[in-house]
Amino acid sequence: MRYRTGTIVNKKHAYRYGFSPNANCPICPCTDSALHIFSGCQHTKMRNMIIKRHNMADMLIVQALQKRQCSANQIAYTDVDSADKLSEQGLDLRNTANKTLPSWLLPKLAAHALKASSRPDAILFLPSTVCSSRVTTRNSHFHQQLAKDKKLNPNQWEVHLIEFKLCEDTRPDPQLQKAKAQHSKLIANLNRQGYREVKLHVKLVGAMETMHLQRLYRQISGGPLSGLL
Ligand SMILES: [Zn+2]
Numbered sequence: 001m002r003y004r005t006g007t008i009v010n011k012k013h014a015y016r017y018g019f020s021p022n023a024n025c026p027i028c029p030c031t032d033s034a035l036h037i038f039s040g041c042q043h044t045k046m047r048n049m050i051i052k053r054h055n056m057a058d059m060l061i062v063q064a065l066q067k068r069q070c071s072a073n074q075i076a077y078t079d080v081d082s083a084d085k086l087s088e089q090g091l092d093l094r095n096t097a098n099k100t101l102p103s104w105l106l107p108k109l110a111a112h113a114l115k116a117s118s119r120p121d122a123i124l125f126l127p128s129t130v131c132s133s134r135v136t137t138r139n140s141h142f143h144q145q146l147a148k149d150k151k152l153n154p155n156q157w158e159v160h161l162i163e164f165k166l167c168e169d170t171r172p173d174p175q176l177q178k179a180k181a182q183h184s185k186l187i188a189n190l191n192r193q194g195y196r197e198v199k200l201h202v203k204l205v206g207a208m209e210t211m212h213l214q215r216l217y218r219q220i221s222g223g224p225l226s227g228l229l
Contacts, residue, residue: 003208004169008034038207039166050166055081057164057205058121059089065124065162066091073141077101077123095143104151106189118186120200124160125152128196154194161186161200169206176202 002008011032014020025032028042039050058080065075077097080086086093101114105123125142145152161183167175179202190198 003034003038006034008037010034010037012036035168035207054164054166055085057166059086059091061162061164061203062086062091062093062122063089065122073143074125075122076105076125076142077119079119079121104146106193107151108193109189113189117189118183120161120163120183120186122162124162126158126160128156128158155196157195158197158199159190159195161198162203163200164203164205166207167204169208172204172206175204 011020011025012023015023023031025036025041025043027046030036030040030042033040037046039053041047041050058078062075062078062080075093075096078086078093079099082098086098099119101117101119103111103114106114106117109117127142142152142157163179163183165175165179180200183200187198187200
């Protein structure tokens with residue numbers, strides 16, 4: 001509640017009212033603020049807590065995607081903690097790349113460029129609805145097509161990039177714009193590769209709105225695809 005009402009004591013406030021000579025965070029080099037305390041501090045311990053929270057949210061998103069019949073086996077990539085943590089959570093992602101973008105995703109891109117590319121929290125492959133007549137039940141899972149042909153025909157697939165970000169509860173737009181800028185080059189490369197459609201889905205959750213995580217999970221695991229993505 002104090003976060004919501006903007007009354008959490010921090011150096012930004014102290015500086016504004018003349019109680020501090022600067023607005024610097026006391027434990028890292030950044031400017032202090034309520035949002036900084038909850039999701040931006042660079043101090044090692046704070047950073048680890050923030051990353052842990054982000055990973056937990058990512059895990060929920062991947063779990064929810066796996067519950068959906070149409071997307072259960074279509075997760076091509078995750079950026080979620082270690083493989084051990086994933087299996088601890090009951091996530092079977094043996095065929096899914098984790099932390100490193102798979103080379104088959106962008107075969108036209110040089111290895112060093114792929115390594116330097118931005119990485120969303122998850123990448124989902126769905127058979128293109130435009131050319132659905134060419135997609136049969138047998139080859140509608142990209143894992144199966146990859147195993148058979150060692151490559152995909154990009155023209156038959158939609159790529160959905162999923163990015164999760166914590167944001168200010170009442171001012172989500174800066175984080176949305178940040179996510180779009182972060183992945184703009186990757187999106188351009190995927191389009192250049194020839195994929196039928198490339199979409200970025202940014203899931204924003206207010207830094208204090210932990211209830212939104214449960215809502216997000218319900219939305220992804222049960223709602224229509226258009227509502228999810
Ligand atoms: Zn800090």
